[in-house]
Each structure stands twice: as C-alpha cells, then as structure tokens.
Amino acid sequence: MGLFLLRRIAVMILTALCLTFVVFFLTNLYPNLEKLAKSEGNFRMTDDQVETWLANRGYTQPVLVKYGEWLGVLPGYVITGTDGETRARCAEPGQPVEEARHFCGVLQGHWGFSSVFKVPVLEKVADSLSLTGFLMLWVMIVMVPSALLIGVLAGMREGSKLDRTLSTVSIATTATPEYVSGVIFIAVFASSAVGLKWFKGSAASAMEHATFENFFLPVLTIALYGTGYIARMTRASMAEVMTAQYIRTARLKGVSFRNIVVRHALRNALIAPFTVIMLQFPWLLNGVVIVETLFNYKGFGWTLVQAAGNNDIELLMGVSVVSVVVVLVTQLISDIGYVYLNPRISVS
Numbered sequence: 001m002g003l004f005l006l007r008r009i010a011v012m013i014l015t016a017l018c019l020t021f022v023v024f025f026l027t028n029l030y031p032n033l034e035k036l037a038k039s040e041g042n043f044r045m046t047d048d049q050v051e052t053w054l055a056n057r058g059y060t061q062p063v064l065v066k067y068g069e070w071l072g073v074l075p076g077y078v079i080t081g082t083d084g085e086t087r088a089r090c091a092e093p094g095q096p097v098e099e100a101r102h103f104c105g106v107l108q109g110h111w112g113f114s115s116v117f118k119v120p121v122l123e124k125v126a127d128s129l130s131l132t133g134f135l136m137l138w139v140m141i142v143m144v145p146s147a148l149l150i151g152v153l154a155g156m157r158e159g160s161k162l163d164r165t166l167s168t169v170s171i172a173t174t175a176t177p178e179y180v181s182g183v184i185f186i187a188v189f190a191s192s193a194v195g196l197k198w199f200k201g202s203a204a205s206a207m208e209h210a211t212f213e214n215f216f217l218p219v220l221t222i223a224l225y226g227t228g229y230i231a232r233m234t235r236a237s238m239a240e241v242m243t244a245q246y247i248r249t250a251r252l253k254g255v256s257f258r259n260i261v262v263r264h265a266l267r268n269a270l271i272a273p274f275t276v277i278m279l280q281f282p283w284l285l286n287g288v289v290i291v292e293t294l295f296n297y298k299g300f301g302w303t304l305v306q307a308a309g310n311n312d313i314e315l316l317m318g319v320s321v322v323s324v325v326v327v328l329v330t331q332l333i334s335d336i337g338y339v340y341l342n343p344r345i346s347v348s
Contacts, residue, residue, distance in 0.1 A: 012328040023320040056081030072105020112314030121318040132299035136284045143223035151234020158239040173228035182221040182294045203295040218295045233276045238269040278334035282327040
C-alpha cells in the first residue's frame, strides 16, 4: 500500500504541474495580457504603451520563466522600467525592493493579488472555498442518503412497480439541468407571482447566517441532479448483486430477505456507488457555478465566474490550483476506498 501511495502521489504531482501549466499558458496569452494592461492602466493606451506596461511588470518574459516564478521554483523578477522605477515580483506593497524575498510563488504561499477584489488571492480563495464547502456539506447530507435509499429500494426487486417508478424519477431529475430546476424552484417557491413565498430566491444572506428559508433552495437544486445519477448507479449495482450465486444460496438456506439485503448484498452493491459519490466532490466544486450565480451565493463557483469575466489572471490561477488538487485528492481517496470495499482487488 505504501509503494502504491507513493506512485500515485508522484503521478498526482506530475498531473498537477501539467494541468496548471496549461491553464497558466492560456491565461497568459497576449490578448489577455493586453486586456489586463488596459484595465489596470488606461483603456486608451497605445500598443507601445501596452508593451511597456507589460515589460515593466515581467509579463513579456518567456512563459516557462513566468511559470517558474509563479510556482516559486525560480527567483522573482527585479526589473527597472523605462520610467526609472524598479519593481520586484516579491516586494510587498510599500516594501523596498532591496528587502524583497527572492522566491515568492505558490509553493511559498504567495498566490498573487486579485486585480478585481483588491485582496490577496489566497485570502479570497479561502473565503469562497469555505462558503462552497458549507454548501457542499449540506448537499452531500441531503443527496447521498436519499440516492442510496432510492437506488437500493429500486434494485431490490428489479422490474417491479416500485423499481419503475423510482427509476423514472431518477432519470427525470438527472435530465433536468440545475439552471432549469433552480429557475422553477425560484418561480414556484420564492416568487410573489405564484404566491408560495416559502423560501428566499437569493442565498446572499446565507453567507452570514444560513437558515432553512434562505439556504434550502440552492441545496435542493444541486442535490436533485446528483441524487438521480447516484440512485441509478446504485440501482444497477444492487440489481446485479441480487442475481449473484451467493444471494441465491442464501435464499435457499432460508435467510430472510431483509438479512440478505443488509448483510450480503448491500456492501457489494455500494462499491460502484462509492466511486461515483467520491467523484461528486470535484463536480460539486466546479458545478456550483450556475447555482451560486443564480442564487447570488458568493462561493467558489461565483468567484470563478468573476475571475474569468474580469480577466483576473492571478485569481483564475488560484481557483485552478484548488480545482486540480480537489480532483486529484478525491480520485486517490476513491481508489483507496475501492480497495478496502472490495478485498478481491489488489493494489499491485
């Protein structure tokens, strides 16, 4: 197991470097840098002025050098611009250039400064991630038990009326995108047009004090889509297990149907759904973009939209780092859990 973990961690690090480099390369294309220069400087800047602004701030360096500086494996630039001012990448606001650190990248905890929110990127990402983490927690609390219950009940008796009914509901929820169900919930349960003002159509107040009234609709909107998908996977796995030879043997021995399901079928049936459930974490992290924007909940997805829409390169890179790490870590946990759930699988 130890050698397996070391190999997987090495692959994870290599994958993270490749993915972050691709994002870094795309965000540092010249049209994006030109837009950044004009938004930070002056929209009436000429092409020569844009080149000068970028050169004075290290943006015209080779992309590998810039990536090494951002990562923190190469020393930050120290450039004396055409205006005679000396600028250093690692210099804090108001700090003399001579006292600046040599290395200041992601590895050193320096993620840059957001050009939109005017705060350090690490601080903004941490705040938005905590809000989305709270939202994801309640989504998983609602989604996972409901999905497993529906899937197990449907798969216990394949082909029955209960199976067909629950399968139809699962397919319907999976086929309905979040932006459709979210709009419907707001129109029905939060709009004065229908009259059922049971909930609030905005979750902005939930960032400070989450209540059932202002937080249930975004949770339900996200959970509804994932519930159907997990339920369908659980139902298929449960139906397959119930036809296995050892289940037939247990029935012939006179074991009650309840004990067959709980003691024999359930654990094996949860192997495939466990992997699907673990993959919901990266989906939730990046899939809440529409829901957070729709309900004005300023979490991770909302921050991603703001960073991309306002060409905030440093913040966009910070969001990308978190997304990559979450995807890779959840996949690792999924593989380890899969081995423990299914002893027949060898880590070798």
